[in-house]
Amino acid sequence: MKKIKFVGLLLGLGIVLALTGCNRNENIIRVFNWGNYLDESILAEFTAQTGIRVSYSTYATNEEMHTRLTAGGGGFDLVFPTDYMVERMIREDLLLPINLENIPNIRYIDQRFRGLEFDPHNVYSVPYKWGTLGILYNTAMVEALAPGMVVDSWNILWDARFGGSIFMYYSMRDAFVAPLKLLGYSINTTNPDELFAARDLLIAQRPLIRAYLGDPIKHSMIGNEAALAMVFSGCAMFTMEFNSDLNFIVPREGTNVWFDNMVIPRGARNQAGAEAFINFLSDPEIALRNTLYTGFSTTNWATFALLPEEIRNNPVYWPSDEVIDNSETQVHVGEFTATWERAWIEVLAARP
Amino acid sequence: MLKRIFVYPYILWMFLFIAAPLLIVLWFAITDTGADGQTVFTFYHVARFFRPAFAGEPFFQRLYIVVLTRSIWIAVLTTMVCFVLGYPLAYALAKFFGHRSILLFLFLVPLWMNFLLRTYAWMTILEQNGVLNALLSLVGLPTIDILFTDTAVVLGMVYNFLPFMVFPIYSVLKDMDNSVIEAAQDLGANRVQVFFRVVLPMSVPGIISGLTMVFMPSVTSFIIPNLLGGGQFILVGNLIEQQFMRVGDWHFGSAMSAILIALILLMMGFIKLIDRQPRNKDGPAEGVLY
Numbered sequence: 001m002k003k004i005k006f007v008g009l010l011l012g013l014g015i016v017l018a019l020t021g022c023n024r025n026e027n028i029i030r031v032f033n034w035g036n037y038l039d040e041s042i043l044a045e046f047t048a049q050t051g052i053r054v055s056y057s058t059y060a061t062n063e064e065m066h067t068r069l070t071a072g073g074g075g076f077d078l079v080f081p082t083d084y085m086v087e088r089m090i091r092e093d094l095l096l097p098i099n100l101e102n103i104p105n106i107r108y109i110d111q112r113f114r115g116l117e118f119d120p121h122n123v124y125s126v127p128y129k130w131g132t133l134g135i136l137y138n139t140a141m142v143e144a145l146a147p148g149m150v151v152d153s154w155n156i157l158w159d160a161r162f163g164g165s166i167f168m169y170y171s172m173r174d175a176f177v178a179p180l181k182l183l184g185y186s187i188n189t190t191n192p193d194e195l196f197a198a199r200d201l202l203i204a205q206r207p208l209i210r211a212y213l214g215d216p217i218k219h220s221m222i223g224n225e226a227a228l229a230m231v232f233s234g235c236a237m238f239t240m241e242f243n244s245d246l247n248f249i250v251p252r253e254g255t256n257v258w259f260d261n262m263v264i265p266r267g268a269r270n271q272a273g274a275e276a277f278i279n280f281l282s283d284p285e286i287a288l289r290n291t292l293y294t295g296f297s298t299t300n301w302a303t304f305a306l307l308p309e310e311i312r313n314n315p316v317y318w319p320s321d322e323v324i325d326n327s328e329t330q331v332h333v334g335e336f337t338a339t340w341e342r343a344w345i346e347v348l349a350a351r352p
Numbered sequence: 353m354l355k356r357i358f359v360y361p362y363i364l365w366m367f368l369f370i371a372a373p374l375l376i377v378l379w380f381a382i383t384d385t386g387a388d389g390q391t392v393f394t395f396y397h398v399a400r401f402f403r404p405a406f407a408g409e410p411f412f413q414r415l416y417i418v419v420l421t422r423s424i425w426i427a428v429l430t431t432m433v434c435f436v437l438g439y440p441l442a443y444a445l446a447k448f449f450g451h452r453s454i455l456l457f458l459f460l461v462p463l464w465m466n467f468l469l470r471t472y473a474w475m476t477i478l479e480q481n482g483v484l485n486a487l488l489s490l491v492g493l494p495t496i497d498i499l500f501t502d503t504a505v506v507l508g509m510v511y512n513f514l515p516f517m518v519f520p521i522y523s524v525l526k527d528m529d530n531s532v533i534e535a536a537q538d539l540g541a542n543r544v545q546v547f548f549r550v551v552l553p554m555s556v557p558g559i560i561s562g563l564t565m566v567f568m569p570s571v572t573s574f575i576i577p578n579l580l581g582g583g584q585f586i587l588v589g590n591l592i593e594q595q596f597m598r599v600g601d602w603h604f605g606s607a608m609s610a611i612l613i614a615l616i617l618l619m620m621g622f623i624k625l626i627d628r629q630p631r632n633k634d635g636p637a638e639g640v641l642y
Contacts, residue, residue: 061598063600064598067596067599071600071602168583172598211500211584220479224480225480225481349419351418
């Protein structure tokens with residue numbers, strides 16, 4: 001009998017705990033963001049200002065975030081998709097319209113980043129950060145391996161002199177930018193022949209590359225582990241602070257100019273809280289801390305004005321109009337995504 | 353009556369967390385979502401795994417088969433290395449260091465740390481300008497470059513899964529009846545004979561659970577090949593992760609998982625065959641001690 005009582009007690013305790021857990025009517029928002037994409041010390045400040053707690057978790061790719069949301073494991077109030085993913089999520093009816101009246105700080109968001117093609121009237125998205133994809137290179141190592149070499153083209157990633165000294169970015173859409181641009185095709189191609197030609201270039205490149213990596217590229221490049229790496233401009237800004245040999249360029253063939261945005265997914269339980277957080281992140285001072293911490297370029301004109309001059313004039317942080325005009329923004333390739341995925345797996349499965 | 357009450361939670365647990373997930377995987381593997389959103393039964397996704405890219409493509413050159421055979425090879429290699437390293441270690445722990453040895457404790461300590469953290473640490477150790485090469489050049493030896501190779505992947509797996517080999521063998525050896533060994537010695541067996549004809553056959557159950565417990569996580573791992581293989585050695589675990597995390601095709605991901613589960617079951621059945629010798633309840637296999 002004693003044992004039964006004990007079990008009953010435990011069960012009762014469990015039920016009480018479970019119920020109180022549900023009943024705690026707390027003001028909380030669930031934020032799902034890219035890794036290393038904001039200065040996490042601002043989260044406590046947001047809670048202090050508004051009383052809203054932030055449950056913060058991170059992801060590594062747009063596709064991962066999309067899968068988490070659609071697989072029912074969501075329950076997020078705010079996510080940060082890139083341009084083409086915003087378009088896809090709008091098309092799949094995954095987003096809630098944002099009430100801009102709750103976001104007075106939208107006035108600080110630069111007009112050039114508003115009303116972009118993927119969401120022409122900013123019904124669903126508020127711009128967060130932007131940047132380019134390019135080549136991060138170690139000037140000393142490049143000079144040692146290929147004296148006099150000027151890094152200005154994607155084709156350096158296929159140069160045998162750098163064999164074993166190249167990192168590629170471990171993401172389908174981004175890895176394909178280099179071969180597609182080199183071949184003169186669109187980074188949004190839906191032509192199988194163009195895609196397969198790019199795939200064959202990536203397979204031919206396999207013996208030369210050291211690894212396909214995600215975020216650990218930053219650590220490895222700071223530690224002089226390779227001469228060349230395909231990275232985003234913000235990652236380059238971050239690494240260049242720690243290793244003065246590093247430099248970053250956007251290849252002359254053009255690249256992907258991307259825009260990351262704040263959106264509220266359908267199924268969000270605290271839309272007002274999410275809008276308060278969007279407003280908070282759009283505050284010039286907060287955005288300044290975020291951009292300095294992460295290295296990623298701000299979309300906030302008031303923040304830009306607050307930046308030190310050497311950052312404002314740095315072409316890595318703020319590429320020229322020519323670079324942008326020479327580049328493309330990714331769009332969702334629809335049904336053709338399956339062909340892309342197959343080609344990507346063929347690249348990865350190829351024996352180096 | 354009272355005792356039975358305590359069994360129900362485990363039955364419920366096993367159903368909820370073991371049987372039900374497997375059934376769900378199987379369900380997704382043999383269904384698909386039709387054009388009108390209806391669920392239809394089909395073996396399309398299972399067949400997709402084996403399908404050639406062009407007519408007449410040799411079986412072992414097909415995309416997914418290449419990855420699968422590579423995974424099995426890496427897992428077999430890992431299991432063999434774990435056995436070669438793990439058996440003597442388990443033997444030493446059981447026979448020479450007593451029951452509460454500090455060695456056993458030290459062996460457990462790394463397991464308190466997060467698995468990801470331990471794998472990340474290996475990246476720092478193995479990289480070109482890493483800890484290992486710094487030590488090598490300090491003593492005047494040539495440096496090595498094995499990060500992002502299959503060697504690094506096997507090393508990472510052996511490091512992480514070695515305890516799964518050692519502990520089952522250790523517990524069998526520890527509980528082995530010493531009088532059986534003494535009997536063998538009395539009957540004139542030398543040390544080599546005692547080991548190969550008494551100790552080793554009696555530790556077969558421990559070896560088998562060790563082999564399975566190392567082989568299974570090795571063949572399905574995707575974090576270790578991602579970090580230490582640098583995408584150079586994608587394994588079937590990576591393919592499945594890709595389908596679930598990036599592509600979002602649960603049907604194909606489940607089909608691959610189901611194929612992998614079937615394969616593991618087959619292999620376990622094969623290993624069990626070795627253990628088929630008739631055995632006394634609390635003694636070594638019959639016919640060993642003649």
